[in-house]
Amino acid sequence: MRKICGAADVLTDPLELRTYECDGLTSHRTVPALVVLPETAEEVAAVVRLCASAGVPFVARGSGTGLSGGAVPHASGVLIVMSRMRRILEVDPVARRAVVEPGVTNLSVTQAASPHGLFYAPDPSSQVVCSVGGNVAENSGGAHCLKHGFTVNHVLGLEIVTPAGELTWLGDGTGVLAGYDLLGAFTGSEGTLGIVTKIIVKLTPVPEAVHLVLAAYDSLEAGGRAVTDIIAAGIVPAAIEMMDALSIEAAEAAVHCGYPEGASAVLLVELDGPSAEVEAELSTVRELCEAAGAREIRAADDPVQRAGIWAGRKSAFAAVGRLSPAYIVQDGVVPRTALGDVLARISALSEESGIRVANVFHAGDGNLHPLVLYNDAVPGEAERAEVVSGAILDACISYGGSITGEHGVGVDKSRYMPKMFTAEDLDTMQLLRCAFDPASLCNPGKVFPTPRLCGEVPGHRRGPHPATARGAEIF
Numbered sequence: 001m002r003k004i005c006g007a008a009d010v011l012t013d014p015l016e017l018r019t020y021e022c023d024g025l026t027s028h029r030t031v032p033a034l035v036v037l038p039e040t041a042e043e044v045a046a047v048v049r050l051c052a053s054a055g056v057p058f059v060a061r062g063s064g065t066g067l068s069g070g071a072v073p074h075a076s077g078v079l080i081v082m083s084r085m086r087r088i089l090e091v092d093p094v095a096r097r098a099v100v101e102p103g104v105t106n107l108s109v110t111q112a113a114s115p116h117g118l119f120y121a122p123d124p125s126s127q128v129v130c131s132v133g134g135n136v137a138e139n140s141g142g143a144h145c146l147k148h149g150f151t152v153n154h155v156l157g158l159e160i161v162t163p164a165g166e167l168t169w170l171g172d173g174t175g176v177l178a179g180y181d182l183l184g185a186f187t188g189s190e191g192t193l194g195i196v197t198k199i200i201v202k203l204t205p206v207p208e209a210v211h212l213v214l215a216a217y218d219s220l221e222a223g224g225r226a227v228t229d230i231i232a233a234g235i236v237p238a239a240i241e242m243m244d245a246l247s248i249e250a251a252e253a254a255v256h257c258g259y260p261e262g263a264s265a266v267l268l269v270e271l272d273g274p275s276a277e278v279e280a281e282l283s284t285v286r287e288l289c290e291a292a293g294a295r296e297i298r299a300a301d302d303p304v305q306r307a308g309i310w311a312g313r314k315s316a317f318a319a320v321g322r323l324s325p326a327y328i329v330q331d332g333v334v335p336r337t338a339l340g341d342v343l344a345r346i347s348a349l350s351e352e353s354g355i356r357v358a359n360v361f362h363a364g365d366g367n368l369h370p371l372v373l374y375n376d377a378v379p380g381e382a383e384r385a386e387v388v389s390g391a392i393l394d395a396c397i398s399y400g401g402s403i404t405g406e407h408g409v410g411v412d413k414s415r416y417m418p419k420m421f422t423a424e425d426l427d428t429m430q431l432l433r434c435a436f437d438p439a440s441l442c443n444p445g446k447v448f449p450t451p452r453l454c455g456e457v458p459g460h461r462r463g464p465h466p467a468t469a470r471g472a473e474i475f
Contacts, residue, residue: 001034001036001047001050001078004036004038004043004046004047004050005036005037005038005039005043005047009036009037009038009039009084010034010035010036010037011034011035011036011037012034014031016035017031017032017033017034017035018031020032020035020061020064020073020079020081021072021073022064022069022072023061023064023065023066023067023068023069023070023071023072024064024065024066024067024126024329025066025067025068025069025328025329025410025412027069027328027382027412028069028072028410028411028412029072030072030073030074030075031073031075032059032073032074032075032077032078032079033074033075033076033077033078034077034078034079035073035078035079035081036078036079036080036081037081037083037084038080038082038084038085039084039085040085041085041159041161041167041197041198042167044080044082044085044161044195044197045161045165045166045167045197046165047078047080048080048161048162048163048164048165048195049164049165050165051077051078051165051441052163052164052165052439052441055439055441056076056077056078056441057074057076057077057078057441057442057443057444058074058077058078058079058080058441058442058443059071059072059073059074059077059078059079059080059191059443060080060082060133060137060191060195060443061073061079061080061081061082061083062082062083062102062103062130062131062133062134062137063083063103063105063126063129063130063131063134065126065129065130065131065134066134066138066407066408066410067329067331067407067408068138068190068331068404068407068408068409068410068411068412068413069410069411069412069446070137070138070190070191070408070409070410070411070443070446071134071191071410072410072411072446074444074445077441077444080195082101082102082103082131082133082195083103083131084103085101085102085103085133085197086101086103086104086105086108086131087100087101087104088100088101088104088108088109088112089101089198091112091113091116091203093113093116093117093118093203096118096202096203096204096205097156097173097200097201097202097203098112098113098120098200098201098203099173099198099199099200099201100132100198100199100201101133101197101198101199102131102132102133102134102136102195102196102197102198102199103131103133104131104132104133105127105128105129105130105131105132106120106122106123106124106126106127106128106130106131106132106135106140107123107127107128109132109201109203113203114206116203117205117206118203118204118205118206119203119204119206120154120201120203120204121144121148121149121153121154121202121204122135122140122141122142122144122145122148122149122150122151122154123142123143123144124140124141124142124406125142125143125313125314125315125316125317126317127142132199132201133196133199135151136151136155136158136186136187136188136196136199137188137189137190137191137196137408138151138188138190138406138407138408139151139152139187139188139406139408140406141362141367141405141406142406143239143241143268143270143310143313143314143362144238144239144270145362145365145406146236146237146238146239146240146362146364146365147236147237147238147239147272148204148238150406151187151188152184152187152188153202154201154202154204155171155183155187155199155200155201155202156171156173156174156175156200156201156202157169157170157171157172157173157174157183157199157200158170158171158183158186158187158196158198158199158200159196159197159198159199160186160193160194160195160196160197161194161195161197162194162436163193163194163436163437163438163439163441163442167197170182170183170186171183171200173200175202185432188408189433190408190409190410190443190446190447191442191443191446192433192436192437192442192443192446192447193432193433193436193437193442194436194437194442195442207238207272207273207274207278208273208274208275208278209271209272209273209274209275209278209279209301210238210270210271210272210278210301210303210306211270211271211272211278211279211282211299211300211301212268212269212270212271212299212300212301212305212306212309212310213267213268213269213270213271213282213285213286213289213297213298213299214259214260214266214267214268214296214297214298214299214300214309215266215267215269215289215292215294215296215297216259216260216263216265216266216267216294216295216296216297217263217264217265217266217267217292217293217294217295218263218264218265218293218295219264219265220242220244220264220265220340220343220359221340221343221344222265222292222293222294223242223265223266223267223292223363224242224339224340224343224363225292225293225340226267226288226289226291226292226294227240227242227267227336227339227363227364228336228337228339229288229291229292230269230284230285230288230289231336231364233284233288235271235281235284235285237269237270237271237281237285237364238270238271238272239268239269239270239362239364240267240268240269240270240362240363240364241267241268241313241360241361241362241363241364242265242266242267242268242359242360242361242363243259243265243266243312243313243316243359243360244264244265244358244359244360245263245264245265246320246323246356246357246358246359247316247319247320247358247359247360247371248263248266248312249323250316250319250320250321250322250323250358251311251312251313251315251316251319252312253319253322254315254318254319254322255311255312255315255319257308257309257311257312257315258308259312260295260296263295263296266312267289267294267363268309268310268313269285269289270306271285282299286299313360316358316360316371317329317360317369317371320358320371320373323356323358323373324356324373324374324375325375325376325377326373326374326375326376326382326385327358327371327372327373327374327385328371328372328374328385328386328389329369329371329407330368330369330370330371330372330389330392330393331367331368331369331403331404331405331406331407332367332368332370332392332393332395332396332401332402332403332404332405333365333366333367333368333396333401333402333404333405334366334368334395334396334399334400334401335366335399335400335401336363336364336365336366338366338399338400338401339363339366341399342368342395342396342399342401343359343368345392345395346359346368346370346392346395349388349391349392349395350388353384353387353388354384355372355373355374355381355384355385355388356372356373357370357371357372357373357388357392358370358371358373359371362405365405366401366405367405367406368392368396368405370389370392372385372388372389372392373385390416393413393416393419394419397416397419397420402420403416403417403419403420408447409446409447410446410447411445411446414446414447414448414449415449417447417448417449418449426448429448430448430451430454433448433451433454434454437454438454439454440453440454
């Protein structure tokens with residue numbers, strides 16, 4: 001590894017290794033055996049070839065902001081940290097695309113494109129620090145995915161290193177695909193199919209007009225009605241976000257965003273597009289928000305004002321740390337029509353358990369981010385928080401939703417996969433994984449609760465899984 005990357009880019013000191021023991025979900029920790037920091041795609045390929053030849057597992061890591069344990073290292077493996085590959089290689093305003101390395105931060109792409117009147121649409125709340133490579137791995141969304149789509153809708157081509165160490169391309173950068181959509185299969189595969197080393201992303205023209213509406217409500221249910229009414233009116237905003245009283249309190253303390261005092265819920269509705277269209281939609285949105293019982297409505301079209309209002313929502317995850325020394329960030333999805341029922345269920349779970357839950361969510365597409373607060377210094381409280389967190393996902397599934405919308409399954413939610421998918425479904429997914437990674441060395445132990453070995457025949461097992469025989473836990 002030192003020959004490939006240079007001695008300074010290979011870490012073996014136990015204290016330095018501990019820097020990488022977890023991602024943004026700190027409840028799962030593993031110290032890697034070795035950390036390497038390659039600076040080129042060729043170095044990544046050489047590292048992977050060496051791991052493959054020695055049968056050593058490897059995990060790729062971007063900025064480490066993931067919230068599902070997807071970048072947790074393997075104790076006997078190599079952690080390949082992509083943060084030094086952070087060059088924006090090209091911005092092509094005519095073709096409306098950019099070529100970037102995986103360590104480039106999400107927001108940097110928009111900053112590089114903005115002089116050309118373009119921006120990069122996917123915008124996770126962590127966009128200041130999260131990497132584009134990590135966004136590809138998790139198929140990240142963000143506040144504006146309701147109208148503009150997720151990462152997969154903005155990726156035109158990927159240079160990847162396969163689990164065997166081959167450097168190759170998926171997609172040709174035009175967005176026109178022939179044959180199987182391997183580009184789509186790779187995006188959102190959570191690092192289990194290979195490592196991305198270059199990304200061709202689509203850039204979007206900056207809209208002519210942008211208006212942001214803030215509506216305050218005395219209940220989440222009233223805000224939920226406004227969301228349903230807006231979508232039912234045929235309006236597709238760029239974003240519809242909602243926060244409850246607890247998350248508002250945290251955001252106010254952190255960034256002084258000036259949200260209306262005493263509000264039980266705040267709804268943010270952003271409209272973008274041609275000026276005439278936005279003005280017409282703005283009038284309708286205000287009427288619908290008032291009809292749903294808004295106690296206060298504010299509107300902003302000035303970029304500075306909009307940024308100030310968005311600051312509260314963007315800071316919500318980190319700000320909750322002011323209310324609790326520890327918390328679990330969940331990521332369930334429900335149909336919009338079920339938002340009220342599921343939020344009521346979350347409130348009941350909180351009251352029954354004595355565990356506080358702050359709610360922040362992408363209301364437009366039903367992507368919930370309940371923040372389950374607990375004190376890890378109190379015996380048993382972490383376990384109670386885990387129970388509440390799991391019950392929230394169970395509620396999402398029971399209403400026809402999903403266990404994740406954008407944070408991924410990783411190691412944290414793998415035990416819920418059999419609740420959402422049949423054994424046949426999981427077998428089919430693993431056939432794809434095995435096609436890319438027959439040796440099961442690429443980010444092993446993620447996504448699937450008890451992954452099949454790639455030599456196994458799909459179907460019901462007649463004996464214990466080999467991993468079980470070695471003492472692995474079955475969920």
